[in-house]
Amino acid sequence: MAKPRFPTDGPLRLYYHHTSSASMRVTLYLRCRGVPSSHVTLVSTGFGTDERGIPVYTMPQNDPETERLGTTDLKAFNPEGRVPVLLLPDGRKMTQSGPIIELIEDWFDHDGPPMLPADPWLRAQVRRIMWIIAADTQPYQNIPFIIQAIGEWGMTKAPPTEHPLRLHFIRREFGAIEHIMSQCAGKFSVGDSITYADCFIVPQIRNALLAGIDLPSEFPTLNRVWENMLAVPEVHAVLDQAGGVVQPLFFDEEKFAVYADNAKPEKGLSS
Numbered sequence: 001m002a003k004p005r006f007p008t009d010g011p012l013r014l015y016y017h018h019t020s021s022a023s024m025r026v027t028l029y030l031r032c033r034g035v036p037s038s039h040v041t042l043v044s045t046g047f048g049t050d051e052r053g054i055p056v057y058t059m060p061q062n063d064p065e066t067e068r069l070g071t072t073d074l075k076a077f078n079p080e081g082r083v084p085v086l087l088l089p090d091g092r093k094m095t096q097s098g099p100i101i102e103l104i105e106d107w108f109d110h111d112g113p114p115m116l117p118a119d120p121w122l123r124a125q126v127r128r129i130m131w132i133i134a135a136d137t138q139p140y141q142n143i144p145f146i147i148q149a150i151g152e153w154g155m156t157k158a159p160p161t162e163h164p165l166r167l168h169f170i171r172r173e174f175g176a177i178e179h180i181m182s183q184c185a186g187k188f189s190v191g192d193s194i195t196y197a198d199c200f201i202v203p204q205i206r207n208a209l210l211a212g213i214d215l216p217s218e219f220p221t222l223n224r225v226w227e228n229m230l231a232v233p234e235v236h237a238v239l240d241q242a243g244g245v246v247q248p249l250f251f252d253e254e255k256f257a258v259y260a261d262n263a264k265p266e267k268g269l270s271s
């Protein structure tokens, strides 16, 4: 079947930030698939922290979209308030890392090796791992969510990066993926070629390393895939630009400490 033609002229623009693990899924895909910047241009958003220490992504300065919107509030651009966002030359926007990747894949002809297996079962295995990361892992171990739950909803106070809730969800879901990969992994998550599943697993492993997870002893298959991904120059380049193999701290610890000190005690059911 012929590929649908990309409907408008000019490059797509990916609004992303190097601290964002969801953005990294897409930048890994772009590098590994060899998508040229004439097809997809990277646009870094602004970045700061609010009074709680929580990261806030903003529209970049001197960007035509920021000027058109008249604000740096990311929600004016994307009501979800999140990155990544893919902007089409005709003004349409796509959000969510998985659909962004599949849209780019479907619209262009690519020189690089395919990143979805031809076999339907293996394609589903790739998407299964993507979904476990995107839907069942990342949202629950997300540091902004943990900070807010401590400050506003009476959750146990602990360092956000190693919070028990975060460790629980990473371990639970990595355990499931370890089991799945025992059936389908080769050199990489599904077989011996890089797939979208690897683009999803790598940023989540960086988060797990920041949380202190001992990957080789706890999740040996994941660790094998991780080591093989690190040996790929395109992957290494993306990680280098994002601060290395371990996800760097990107919330403000001092602001968080003040916010957590002032946190309200847990409310009883009757209040």
Ligand SMILES: N[C@@H](CCC(=O)N[C@@H](CS)C(=O)NCC(=O)O)C(=O)O
Pocket: 019, 020, 021, 022, 023, 057, 081, 082, 083, 084, 095, 096, 097, 098, 134, 144
């Ligand atoms: N499910 C989304 C997740 C996107 C996401 O959580 N992005 C984070 C950065 S990794 C973000 O922009 N957070 C800002 C916020 O929630 O206010 C995807 O796959 O793209």
